[in-house]
Amino acid sequence: MTNENNSVTTKKVPSIYPAKTKIQVTVIFFVVLGIYLFSMTWTQQQMVGGFSGAFQNVFQVIEKFFPPNTAVISAIWGPMVETIQMAIIATTVAAILTVPLALLAAQNVTTFKPLYYITRTFLNLLRTIPDLVLAVIFVGLFGIGLFPGILALIIFSLGILAKLISETIESVDMNPLEAMRASGGNVLQVIWYALIPQVLPQFTSLVLYVFEINIRASVVLGLVGAGGIGLILNQQLGFYNYPNAMMIIILIFVVVIVIEYISTKIREALL
Amino acid sequence: MIEFKDVGLVYPNGTEGLKKINVTINDGEFVVIVGLSGAGKSTFIRSINRLVTPTSGSLLVDNEDILKYRGSDMRKLRTKTGMIFQNYNLVKRSNVLKNVLAGRLGHTSTLRSIFNLHKKEDVGLAYESLQRVNIAEKIYNRADELSGGQQQRVSIARVLTQQPKYILADEPVASLDPPTSHQVMTYLKKINKEDNITTIVNLHFIDMAMEYADRIIGMRAGEVVFDGPVSEVSESTFEEIYGRSIREDDLRGGADES
Ligand SMILES: Nc1ncnc2c1ncn2[C@@H]1O[C@H](COP(=O)(O)OP(=O)(O)OP(=O)(O)O)[C@@H](O)[C@H]1O
Numbered sequence: 001m002t003n004e005n006n007s008v009t010t011k012k013v014p015s016i017y018p019a020k021t022k023i024q025v026t027v028i029f030f031v032v033l034g035i036y037l038f039s040m041t042w043t044q045q046q047m048v049g050g051f052s053g054a055f056q057n058v059f060q061v062i063e064k065f066f067p068p069n070t071a072v073i074s075a076i077w078g079p080m081v082e083t084i085q086m087a088i089i090a091t092t093v094a095a096i097l098t099v100p101l102a103l104l105a106a107q108n109v110t111t112f113k114p115l116y117y118i119t120r121t122f123l124n125l126l127r128t129i130p131d132l133v134l135a136v137i138f139v140g141l142f143g144i145g146l147f148p149g150i151l152a153l154i155i156f157s158l159g160i161l162a163k164l165i166s167e168t169i170e171s172v173d174m175n176p177l178e179a180m181r182a183s184g185g186n187v188l189q190v191i192w193y194a195l196i197p198q199v200l201p202q203f204t205s206l207v208l209y210v211f212e213i214n215i216r217a218s219v220v221l222g223l224v225g226a227g228g229i230g231l232i233l234n235q236q237l238g239f240y241n242y243p244n245a246m247m248i249i250i251l252i253f254v255v256v257i258v259i260e261y262i263s264t265k266i267r268e269a270l271l
Numbered sequence: 272m273i274e275f276k277d278v279g280l281v282y283p284n285g286t287e288g289l290k291k292i293n294v295t296i297n298d299g300e301f302v303v304i305v306g307l308s309g310a311g312k313s314t315f316i317r318s319i320n321r322l323v324t325p326t327s328g329s330l331l332v333d334n335e336d337i338l339k340y341r342g343s344d345m346r347k348l349r350t351k352t353g354m355i356f357q358n359y360n361l362v363k364r365s366n367v368l369k370n371v372l373a374g375r376l377g378h379t380s381t382l383r384s385i386f387n388l389h390k391k392e393d394v395g396l397a398y399e400s401l402q403r404v405n406i407a408e409k410i411y412n413r414a415d416e417l418s419g420g421q422q423q424r425v426s427i428a429r430v431l432t433q434q435p436k437y438i439l440a441d442e443p444v445a446s447l448d449p450p451t452s453h454q455v456m457t458y459l460k461k462i463n464k465e466d467n468i469t470t471i472v473n474l475h476f477i478d479m480a481m482e483y484a485d486r487i488i489g490m491r492a493g494e495v496v497f498d499g500p501v502s503e504v505s506e507s508t509f510e511e512i513y514g515r516s517i518r519e520d521d522l523r524g525g526a527d528e529s
């Protein structure tokens with residue numbers, strides 16, 4: 001109705017969206033709003049004491065976390081190092097495996113189409129499986145410990161790395177490759193002399209970036225039994241030993257910040 | 272010696288790049304190929320080192336039909352034909368020495384080249400080549416720190432290091448200013464004379480073709496429409512090759528400046 005009024009008073013300016021779309025969007029908006037309102041009141045009813053009660057609960061729990069128990073540092077340092085090692089090993093293995101996969105998944109290097117499509121599809125499949133799911137599966141297969149965690153991280157980071165690096169390879173300047181081919185270089189020599197120098201900085205930067213992701217991911221994987229500091233954190237939370245858990249969280253926080261800082265600095269220097 | 276015998280090339284999309292080409296290029300010649308854009312100059316030159324493969328006829332290099340070559344034969348062929356490109360085609364992030372050493376790839380085993388185990392003679396040769404084109408002082412500079420003319424000299428040094436029997440140059444001066452163009456052409460001519468390397472150069476510019484060539488081959492629409500020594504070439508020859516009258520932009524100029 002207001003629409004009609006507008007079009008009478010102002011000059012005939014067509015609306016960006018047709019009237020039908022406007023109505024649809026409005027209906028959807030109110031439906032969504034309705035769902036939110038309903039779920040809010042419903043949650044309220046479920047929570048004893050409503051929202052104020054919930055917040056009170058939060059404060060009570062937070063209070064239990066303080067002060068963190070500094071005495072456990074020496075005991076949790078070992079698992080923390082394990083977590084870092086897990087990330088380092090997984091990133092290194094993934095970085096090595098990435099090289100052939102990224103080359104096969106780059107259209108400008110792998111001119112044999114079927115091979116290119118098979119590799120692409122394989123990498124896409126890898127990336128559809130969340131790292132947590134991988135960890136749960138591997139923990140089920142190999143039992144609790146570092147090994148399933150490392151395996152999950154390798155597959156997870158391989159999916160990301162190979163994809164990103166194959167795209168870097170596809171964007172290189174092909175002219176030097178042609179020059180080396182024309183001077184009698186074979187496929188390996190051409191890749192080594194003309195391609196690698198062009199992608200190496202990006203490669204190193206991406207590997208460091210994935211390493212940062214892996215540090216954080218390996219903590220989370222620990223929660224589902226894949227070893228390292230995450231496993232310990234999960235145990236302490238299970239025992240309701242909140243001061244210990246707090247200390248672990250603080251340690252993880254510091255380590256992640258330090259590693260990310262160093263890695264960012266290196267990456268800045270590279271590019 | 273390079274012999275084109277009824278060589279034809281049809282690109283996968285149906286374009287006829289070369290039509291029944293019959294040309295013989297003798298050892299030590301400095302041949303310039305002229306023709307309008309799309310005439311087939313690049314196709315002609317790139318057939319010789321098999322960057323493109325003619326679809327009919329036979330193409331003999333040193334009395335062997337290179338159209339039958341595969342694998343290791345191809346590597347041998349490319350090792351004895353050096354190539355110079357319009358865009359220099361250097362690895363921009365690598366230094367000058369490394370770029371020049373890449374000229375030895377055809378002579379070097381895969382293992383050696385991957386572990387950077389260059390022979391002493393090869394490094395010496397690379398340095399000597401850089402000296403010959405007066406750019407030895409830039410040996411450790413990254414290639415992208417050099418001007419266009421300097422990069423093209425490095426690419427000439429790369430070809431020299433390859434010690435080829437033939438040099439193919441596809442529009443080597445198209446991206447350079449007139450004085451630098453003459454400098455580059457002068458180096459190519461000098462190498463042709465001193466090392467007796469057969470040299471085939473694609474050029475757009477009539478005046479440069481006249482100044483540096485021993486022999487001119489004119490191409491139009493995939494065919495050779497003129498072939499003869501420079502002494503037989505006049506302005507009307509070019510008008511025939513180009514199928515139109517000569518214009519200002521067919522000339523590079525600047526011959527006296529360098
Ligand atoms: N890869 C290709 N696929 C299909 N057609 C091509 C290909 N390369 C060249 N051609 C065609 O073949 C013909 C000859 O091309 P060529 O590159 O040899 O000409 P040119 O004389 O070198 O031109 P320019 O002076 O512009 O470099 C042109 O019509 C061109 O469009």
Ligand SMILES: [Mg+2]
Binds near residue numbers: 441
């Ligand atoms: Mg061309």
